[in-house]
Amino acid sequence: MMVDKAMHPLVASLFIVIWFGGSLPYAYAQLSPTFYDEACPNVNNIIRGVLVQALYTDPRIGASLTRLHFHDCFVNGCDGSILLDNTDTIESEKEAAPNNNSVRGFDVVDDMKAALENACPGIVSCADILAIAAEQSVCLAGGPSWTVPLGRRDSLIANRSGANSALPSPFASLDVLKSKFAAVGLDTSSDLVALSGAHTFGRAQCSSFNLRLYNFSGSGNPDPTLNTTYLAELQQLCPQAGNESVVTNLDPTTPDTFDGNYFSNLQTNEGLLRSDQELFSTTGADTIDIVNNFSSNQTAFFESFVVSMIRMGNISPLTGTDGEIRLNCRRVNDNSTGSNALLVSSI
Known part of the structure; x- marks a missing residue:
């Protein structure tokens, strides 16, 4: 990621170390920090702009978005499943015990997605929005910046029971x-x-x-x-x-x-x-x-x-033609839009 890299020069070499050394969970090589360079080169700046505006009225939103990424990745991997609302066929993870009346920031994610759809229709996944938003949130709060591997795709399902069992509890030993x-x-x-x-x-x-x-x-x-x-x-x-x-x-x-x-x-x-x-x-x-x-x-x-955020961000991502690029982070695409998003996003 190109923003605020001067704040912490030490992280400039971290990505190289992580890329070539040390074990990472599940699929990693399929993701790339340059994934959107051609199709949506301003993805980081667009997400950052929405986040900066949100921070003016909600100083805790950065922490909330970082937590969303964590809660997404621990359930079926980093696939944006936490963002899905209830439907006739989907039991939302939002209503799992660790998330219900607790996780927040969905409206800001919606704003990020809307801005990206305006600039780069059907290109940037909701799962990648969460990964980038977490990095930007940490950086804007005075923490380190890092290059986020990208190319995750969005799930077609949610897993409420998985959220209930997989997410760490604040009461845990x-x-x-x-x-x-x-x-x-x-x-x-x-x-x-x-x-x-x-x-x-x-x-x-x-x-x-x-x-x-x-x-x-x-x-x-x-x-x-x-x-x-x-x-x-x-x-x-x-x-x-x-x-x-x-x-x-x-x-x-x-x-x-x-x-x-x-x-x-x-x-x-x-x-x-x-x-x-x-x-x-x-x-x-x-x-x-x-x-x-x-x-x-x-x-x-x-x-x-x-190092740990990059490791966590690479837990079981959907890549290639798995999943889809949601046009609305709260719901899966209908059949007419889903196939188009699949073709565009696999560039």
Whole structure:
């Protein structure tokens, strides 16, 4: 990707390292950073323009779009299936337990798709929009930039049951988190910690952490790993029997900046979600040293995050003539438009 590359010169060589070295999950060689160079050369700038406008009124939208990409890739691969609405034949992943009343940003994705359809009709997939939007979101929040491999196609189906089983829960133990990452071919230590670092920006609802405040693991008491001062603040924000849809910052120190403070928060027992704090507070865990390293060395975090995002973005993509290029990210193409999109998108 050509935007803001000067912000982090170290990432210029990262793509070469990733391309030729290290194992990547599932199909990788079929994707290319130059996929749209001929058919839609301004794809990155178009997506970025829509994102910049959205950030003016919604500072958390970047984190929300990054999360959409994550939740898409963990269910049947990075195929845009999370964007599909309910129909007579499709059970939307949006209503799966980990997503329902939680994932957001669909209207902004619609705006990105509309802008791309205006400039390059039938060319850019919804799955690729999510991948590019995640990179742009991180970069605009002060994080690293990277070159996104492209060429994913969109699924014809959704998988609600898969979303219920595959997506990591905010209440998960470290062992469960590791099993979820292993199931999609990601590393259970380096990828897990690096991608968890995306919680350096964004918000979470009280419902995603209130059990830690009052009844951790059915004990009737708060999570003993929670910093007591932080616990009191969270209990005031999220009282028992209160409104569980109230949101708070995942990173209380720099909530809208992509930096390494998330890991420093874990060291002081101020991880908001159990799934966050488990990375540091699980006795003997191989993730502790990684947290310590990322806390003291933001460059190391950024480098690892780039590698892990590219790895995650290449989980089981649909390529070639599989799937389609949706004209509307919320629904599959009808028969009359689907064949045309298939021909155009395979250029």
